[in-house]
Amino acid sequence: MIDVDIEQQLGAFHLTARFAADAPIVGLFGRSGAGKTSVINAIAGIAKPLRGHIRINDVFLFDAARSIDLPPEQRRVGYVFQDALLFPHMDVESNLLYGQRLREPEDRVIDEARVIELLGLKPLLQRRPRTLSGGEKQRVAIGRALLAQPRILLMDEPLAALDIPRKSEILDYIERLRDELGIPIVYVSHSVAEISRLADIVVVLSDGKALAVGEVDEIMGRLDLRPATGRYEAGSLLETRVAAHDIADQLTRLSFEGGELVVPHLNAAIGERVRARIRARDVSLATERPTGISILNVLPGRVTAIDTATGPIVDVQLAIGSTPLGARITRRSLQQLGVHVGQDVYALVKAVSFDRRSVGYA
Amino acid sequence: MLGLSPDEVGILALSLRVALVSVIVSLPLAILVAYGLARFSFPGKTLVDAIVHLPLVLPPVVVGFALLVLFGKRGPIGSALDEWFGIVFAFRWTGAALASSIMGFPLMVRAIRLSLEAIDQRLEVAARTLGGSRSWVFASVTLPLALPGIVTGTLLSFARGLGEFGATITFVSNIPGETQTLPLAIYTFTQAPGGDAQALRLSVIAVVLSVVALAVSEWLTRRTARIQGDDRR
Numbered sequence: 390m391i392d393v394d395i396e397q398q399l400g401a402f403h404l405t406a407r408f409a410a411d412a413p414i415v416g417l418f419g420r421s422g423a424g425k426t427s428v429i430n431a432i433a434g435i436a437k438p439l440r441g442h443i444r445i446n447d448v449f450l451f452d453a454a455r456s457i458d459l460p461p462e463q464r465r466v467g468y469v470f471q472d473a474l475l476f477p478h479m480d481v482e483s484n485l486l487y488g489q490r491l492r493e494p495e496d497r498v499i500d501e502a503r504v505i506e507l508l509g510l511k512p513l514l515q516r517r518p519r520t521l522s523g524g525e526k527q528r529v530a531i532g533r534a535l536l537a538q539p540r541i542l543l544m545d546e547p548l549a550a551l552d553i554p555r556k557s558e559i560l561d562y563i564e565r566l567r568d569e570l571g572i573p574i575v576y577v578s579h580s581v582a583e584i585s586r587l588a589d590i591v592v593v594l595s596d597g598k599a600l601a602v603g604e605v606d607e608i609m610g611r612l613d614l615r616p617a618t619g620r621y622e623a624g625s626l627l628e629t630r631v632a633a634h635d636i637a638d639q640l641t642r643l644s645f646e647g648g649e650l651v652v653p654h655l656n657a658a659i660g661e662r663v664r665a666r667i668r669a670r671d672v673s674l675a676t677e678r679p680t681g682i683s684i685l686n687v688l689p690g691r692v693t694a695i696d697t698a699t700g701p702i703v704d705v706q707l708a709i710g711s712t713p714l715g716a717r718i719t720r721r722s723l724q725q726l727g728v729h730v731g732q733d734v735y736a737l738v739k740a741v742s743f744d745r746r747s748v749g750y751a
Numbered sequence: 752m753l754g755l756s757p758d759e760v761g762i763l764a765l766s767l768r769v770a771l772v773s774v775i776v777s778l779p780l781a782i783l784v785a786y787g788l789a790r791f792s793f794p795g796k797t798l799v800d801a802i803v804h805l806p807l808v809l810p811p812v813v814v815g816f817a818l819l820v821l822f823g824k825r826g827p828i829g830s831a832l833d834e835w836f837g838i839v840f841a842f843r844w845t846g847a848a849l850a851s852s853i854m855g856f857p858l859m860v861r862a863i864r865l866s867l868e869a870i871d872q873r874l875e876v877a878a879r880t881l882g883g884s885r886s887w888v889f890a891s892v893t894l895p896l897a898l899p900g901i902v903t904g905t906l907l908s909f910a911r912g913l914g915e916f917g918a919t920i921t922f923v924s925n926i927p928g929e930t931q932t933l934p935l936a937i938y939t940f941t942q943a944p945g946g947d948a949q950a951l952r953l954s955v956i957a958v959v960l961s962v963v964a965l966a967v968s969e970w971l972t973r974r975t976a977r978i979q980g981d982d983r984r
Contacts, residue, residue: 433880461879468880474873478895478979487891488881537881 391415391541391573395431395441395451404428404597413567416588416605417577423594425577429543432575433468434461445540462491467539467572471546473526475518481529482514488537496538499570504532507569508562524555528562535570542574548583563587585609585626585666623704624668625714631661640740647710651685652743669704671742672716675735676726686738690714692730695723707736755956763956766933769844770912773851774859774905781856781904785863807857815921818850822922846923847930851915855908862907866900867893898975906968913960933957
């Protein structure tokens with residue numbers, strides 16, 4: 390349980406953040422300059438808010454009314470920085486143990502061997518930080534933060550400095566941590582793909598204000614948050630289960646309430662929960678079931694809402710059974726097809742539009 | 752020893768002792784002052800900075816004279832130290848060490864300050880979030896990362912101490928066996944008739960000493976680079 394209600398002045402920038410969330414991963418989402426880092430700096434005790442409080446479970450880290458302001462070293466908040474910030478004068482092993490050595494033995498719940506195993510750090514232990522790749526540095530930084538025995542882990546755009554294959558690798562590691570260690574994570578990112586894949590609860594920040602707090606699929610689907618969540622990346626999240634693997638064609642079938650999706654092969658067991666993100670611009674509409682096309686996912690559904698904004702592009706909200714799905718089409722197509730609310734349509738989604746970052750284990 | 756006369760060995764030993772004691776005593780203060788100047792802004796910072804740098808620009812004789820006035824037997828600081836702690840600087844080797852400290856201090860502070868300013872302060876923030884108190888972070892992150900500057904500053908100040916002449920001779924005079932360091936001895940021989948041969952011998956010693964100091968400095972710099980993680984293992 391994380392409970393934040395703070396006000397802070399940073400030069401000309403005024404931050405008012407108020408949210409409470411109880412979830413394995415809380416996503417802090419917003420464009421750059423929205424105040425995301427300021428919020429987690431306040432949680433870590435690096436910056437001091439003007440008023441309000443910060444609480445993790447039943448421990449107040451900060452409470453202006455009662456003059457509580459724990460110094461960073463007493464907060465037990467693990468902070469993973471964008472650029473890792475490993476100590477250059479120590480090898481990987483000393484970096485990992487820096488925080489652990491400063492905790493009382495009885496507080497050492499997270500075991501060193503376990504973290505080294507989870508993050509695959511064994512071959513790196515004797516290396517120096519400057520000889521590590523970006524992905525390796527970030528793994529060491531996560532391990533170092535975990536071994537300091539935190540109550541909560543803060544991650545500030547941990548993938549920002551990495552290339553795409555490394556991003557996907559670190560995402561896998563973060564999912565393992567969530568599943569195996571049970572430490573709540575606050576994950577800061579401006580990437581819809583990362584937030585959609587990892588977060589359970591999302592806090593949307595814009596211009597120093599928390600605009601909305603809610604379940605990730607609800608928030609990412611909301612048309613009114615598009616200015617903050619971004620038009621280009623807008624999309625829907627589907628909670629699915631692995632129904633079957635088609636070994637010959639290397640495809641995986643995912644079932645959800647209202648239908649089935651075909652995606653490129655996923656390394657997951659039958660019945661496992663998987664979250665799939667579909668960008669609205671990857672969804673086309675047809676008024677009749679099309680034949681003779683390459684698109685594998687043809688989902689029958691109904692139009693529930695049409696974006697009223699003017700312009701050449703229109704967002705159409707659909708329901709596939711009970712599952713909401715957004716589609717983005719041109720205004721001309723909307724008019725030519727005569728799409729209206731309540732109409733039955735077919736949503737077309739190319740299987741190849743799913744990549745490793747848009748499908749993850751939930 | 753090494754073909755040196757007992758007098759020469761005495762002069763060499765005294766010079767080394769004066770320079771060594773001067774850097775050992777001034778190092779902690781230099782680190783403190785450098786840290787204050789590098790990390791904090793406070794009223795009078797420019798003044799402190801100027802005072803620290805003064806020995807670098809003043810004629811050494813002026814520094815020596817100021818020391819004589821302040822730390823002499825009847826000077827305000829000198830008499831107090833003598834009375835309370837029994838510490839006497841005037842005409843003692845300790846006075847020569849004090850003069851060396853002050854002349855080398857700006858070099859030491861500058862080098863350490865540059866090194867401190869080059870440290871990414873977010874590393875210290877990271878260490879705090881990992882559970883390190885302010886002082887522990889200073890000892891475990893800041894100091895090791897400032898080591899190149901500390902080594903350079905110490906060596907510069909040590910070399911400056913070995914060569915100190917003007918402030919020393921003004922403050923503690925030129926007493927053989929007590930305050931007559933290598934440069935003072937060389938000067939004395941050049942002033943005496945027929946002393947050129949002795950002056951030359953001592954000058955050779957001074958050259959050898961400088962070369963050794965440079966070699967040690969080079970070796971230390973490489974070692975600290977390794978501690979810093981700058982090697983490409």
